[in-house]
Amino acid sequence: MDRSAPYVWVQRRLTSGPHVTRWRVLALAVVFTPPLLGALSSPHTGFLHDRPTGIAAIVVLAVLSPLCRRYVDAYAVVSLVVFLVTGQTVCLAIALYAATRERRLVWVAVMMAVPSVLSLASPDSLIVHTSHAGFTLATNWLLTLAPVMVGIAVNQGETNAGLLADHEREEALLRESLLRERRYEQRDRLVRTIHDGVGHQISLMAVQSMAIAARPDTAPEVREKCGLIQDAGAGAMEALRNVLRVMKDDEADGPDGPDGLGEPEVSLADLDDLVSTYRQYGLDITARIDPNVDAGPASGTLLFQAAEEGFSNAVRHARGADVTLRLAEVEPGTVLLEVTNTAPDKVAADSALPGTGHGLGRLAAAVKAAGGALAAGPDGDGGYLLAVRLPIAN
Incomplete structure (x- = not known):
């Protein structure tokens, strides 16, 4: 199995195709439903213990999410503010994904560091916390790591899709080249066949007619017919030489031949x-x-x-x-x-x-x-x- 296939699958589902809107709506629902429920059930987390303010902040963040990649810096600042207001690490998910997709590593580091610092310095301000500081740190770190990994997977999928498209184009060009080479080889064999087969047979017919005409007992009318055969043979040989010349020039100068002569291309x-x-x-x-x-x-x-x-x-x-x-x-x-x-x-x-x-x-x-x-x-x-x-x- 191609190792790049999973990355390409993730990239296509999230960035292109007929179901991209469905996937994005599902992602927004998964990201913002838990914070809304958390703001309703636990309004005392974060640094501003006000339920309506927390809910409004989460709604504003969700409404602005379609602009997350166009205005990465501004959306990252808004996400950090909403996180500090509500204490919900998942509010950073969309901003972390957008910053990873745009390769803003500084913002990624800042948004991963802030929850980690609060997990150790003020765990009670976070909605996900326990009496064990290490477990609180690990949980919040995983919540920030997940969108980063998704962003990395999508970026890798785009890279692999581009490489795959380049490879397919190269294969198509190679097939075209092989087809042309095969046509040239067939043309060369045809030239040899015409020259060695048809040309020799025409020469033999002309020689035989000359021999018959040279016999002393040949009737005048037969001698006359033999002369016609010789003339026809000479004309056929001249036409054959022209055909072979055109085919040789066609092979040397490309598919259209010199001055447009040669085998006409069909398509x-x-x-x-x-x-x-x-x-x-x-x-x-x-x-x-x-x-x-x-x-x-x-x-x-x-x-x-x-x-x-x-x-x-x-x-x-x-x-x-x-x-x-x-x-x-x-x-x-x-x-x-x-x-x-x-x-x-x-x-x-x-x-x-x-x-x-x-x-x-x-x-x-x-x-x-x-x-x-x-x-x-x-x-x-x-x-x-x-x-x-x-x-x-x-």
Whole structure:
């Protein structure tokens, strides 16, 4: 278990969240109810033995408590005065907490020292006292120590929460970097594959056509066709060289390439265009896209590719089925993209088009490298579900 978790829990309950008002009201009730009851039942403690004055002083202190951190010095003085009037150490609790939160160590020391001194010099002036001076000192010292410890815990929680947020941002940046590095590696492999595979095959076709054209028994019309093949091969090789040059320049100069050339970046902003394109292919798509989802460039590209893979599978295997795209931030720092399709009719299922068989595998590997998870398979109702869950930076 993370050792910082208790501090963060205390800090969030007392300073943020939907229940912060409830916690503060509860704290005020716990702090000021005992002094009011004490002023009613024991009006002769403190240095001013007057019940109405003691009650009024406690009420004023409670009313001013929302200003305790903005005016720490003034609230500490008022709290000390109310303590001396009533003799109730708990009246210093809010001021001690505020001084600790603002790191006013002098006021913390003064407000802890005054009750300790009175416990030894004039224990009868305190509402919490016994015939044993040591017990009186320990009791009042604990009453002042408790709010100080709560303030220290909240301060530590804020520090730990900040460190945790910094760590999450660093992890998000690292994931983005890994995604970009992976894209560059895939691009390099693609360059080698095109060069060694497609380029060689085009060269072989051109050489074979030249050999056929060079035979003395080759008919003129065949020789003419071989010339066309050679011209087409030369054009294909030139186009291939341009593609490889652009891809190499793109890798060297960044994702946009030189002068804006290179592979165009896609992001979540392009999802609407993707949905429109596949609707033109005949897919009946219902898009439920949360516009507030903000993923980084690399994560946005990966989510776009996941949606494209889901639509592509639906076109090949479930033509005529209803398709639903859902994109939402399901919890802070985690986004979920789902592509589901209903069961296709029998004709569409029997005439499914073949795919390469590698799309989902490559997508799953990329999602895993980004720290996410991919699930794909039948949804139990005859349809199909593709779900990608990715961490993103907030």
